[in-house]
Amino acid sequence: MREEETVTCESLKNKLLGRTEKQRMLIPIFQDHNNRMEKLIGKEFAKGTLTHYKTSLSHTEEFLVWKYNNSDINIRRINYAFLNDFELFLRTEKSCKNNSSVKYIKNLGKIIRICIANGWIEKDPFINYHSKFKEVTRVFLNELEIEAVFSKDFKNEGLSLVRDIFLFSCFTGFMIFLRDCNTKTLTTFNP
Known part of the structure; x- marks a missing residue:
């Protein structure tokens, strides 16, 4: 009890016989x-x-x-x-x-x-523990935010490339979103 260990028959026997448990x-x-x-x-x-x-x-x-x-x-x-x-x-x-x-x-x-x-512990401490993932709602960029990214001038070519790839994914995702909303015409954003 002083060592805050769970006492089992095997651990008690090992203690009495002087064997140390791994x-x-x-x-x-x-x-x-x-x-x-x-x-x-x-x-x-x-x-x-x-x-x-x-x-x-x-x-x-x-x-x-x-x-x-x-x-x-x-x-x-x-x-x-x-x-x-x-x-x-x-x-x-x-x-x-x-x-x-x-x-x-x-x-x-x-x-x-x-x-x-592996039999190293007998009791599962997770038996009464409960936690759940919460649904996360993703927020989409609006046209003004996309336009701000589009007009941002980067001095670094690498960042400009990242911006262009990001915008490409935004535009293609935006088009798919509009198509999924059953719009009659497929519009694209032209900054």
């Missing part, structure tokens, strides 16, 4: 997952997926220092309260919005499922 720590397990994922880039995973998991690992490391003043934690100590505190950290200290917070916690959930599958 401590499984969260950060090496998370890092091993990311290393395996990196080897599967282009085969099973996209590079962006790995980037999200690396960011999740970084936020988890920062959270451990923020909450526990420690660089790692035994996976058996991860519980419902840990998840709630992690979510609070993401929303307050990292200024993450709802969907970003949910995604980072979901990534941590995959690591926890790996631990459960």
